Amino acid sequence: MKPRRDDRWIWWRLAWRNLWRNRRRTFITASALAFGYLAAVTIIGIWRGMLSEMIASGTDLVTGQLQIHAPDYYPERSMYTTLGGREGIDVDELVRLTRETPGIVAASPRVHGGGLVSSGSETVAGLFMGVDPDHEVEVTRLLESPAEGRAPRAGEREILIGRGMADRLGVEVGDEVVLVAPASDGSLGNDLYRVSGMFATGMVALDGSFGILPIGSLQELMAMPEEWIHEVAATVEDPFSAPAVGDSLAVALAARGLGYPVQPRPWTVFQAQLAEYASLAGAVNFIIVGIIFIMAVFGVANTMLLGTFERRREFAVVRALGTQPGMVALTVVYEGLILGVVALAVGVLISVPVLYWLHNYPPDLSRAFGDITMLGSVWRPVLRAEYSVDGPVVSAVALLITSILSALYPAYRAVKILPADALADL
16 A cells, blocks of 8 residues: 555654754754855855956956967967968958857957167166057956056057056156067167056056057057967956857867967966966865864754754654654654755845845955955955855755754664663653
8 A cells, every 4th residue: 555645744744843842942053054054155255256356357457368379379479470370360350250259258459579668768678569449448457547648549659558667767648758679570670659648557567567559559660560460369258167268269260261270278378377276266165165064063963962862752652653763763864954954045045135235235345455466466355245156056055965964863863762761761
């Protein structure tokens, strides 16, 4: 005969009723688990927000999150290793194809060079980057709001330099500087450029030796035809998906049959230290979650063990009536699981408003600590939590596993209760 419907759920019903016989104890235990869940998802959210801030600072400022070069451009970064080689490329077509790749938001062509910047009797070594000002502002934010002046305009002999370089040269916005750089034809290019503006990132190396020019002006200085560019930089919707987007872009460009090889490089390659730190931080998140719930195991197990001891005579009675030991143990495990589900529901309810507040109105500690420079990026100490799926899901699974593990030893002790001994003093 099949068991009746009520028989199938009787042990769940007993577990539920037993759980609420001591409401205060159940409330305290469930609250501990719920606040453990809140702590786990909050720590993961804030840590993810810090990583997003660091990645954005390290890639949105200058490099972009995805770069396209000739396969042999790195590590020498030769002036002659351009996309398409000596024949050059259709720059507009390559930028258009890059923009059309799913996951890519914007793309911009670039030319790189190096040389000397002089004003009066002062001379400093500098790195130059030629950009399309109209497209570059969609990829990086260095041109968006200079500390002084404005970004260089396309077709003009203008340069945007760092405040550190300007101080060393003793120049201000509107002054002229002389740029000297090796040219592709073997000559030495030199010309006058007007300082259109200055930027200040807080990174000494960048502010003291970097200059941005319109791409045509730098190509003219270095005697490079307009078909010669060194890279196309792009920004993607989700920085963490940059490697997958780069693979998709390589496949899409190969399918077009461009006639020249290209190599997309995500930020995880050219910002390898930052990528390693992000991976390490992800592992730390799971360690923190593990520590939180391992600590909770002992507290919950102790509470359930106390409840098992108080009900030892009840367990003895049901054992004397013929109940299998496994069903007694299962009832205690059910109690732990139900406690975990209740705690998870409460944890989600209190976590949603906290994460919403930390995401939209994060505490700003900049006045106390200032900006922090690390791994080539500037991190603002703002405790902003980023939404994610893995954090809440992993924490929820950890909470339920904690509840079940916490019930195993009390269930074992319940099975070990001998009816004769427990009922002897009745």
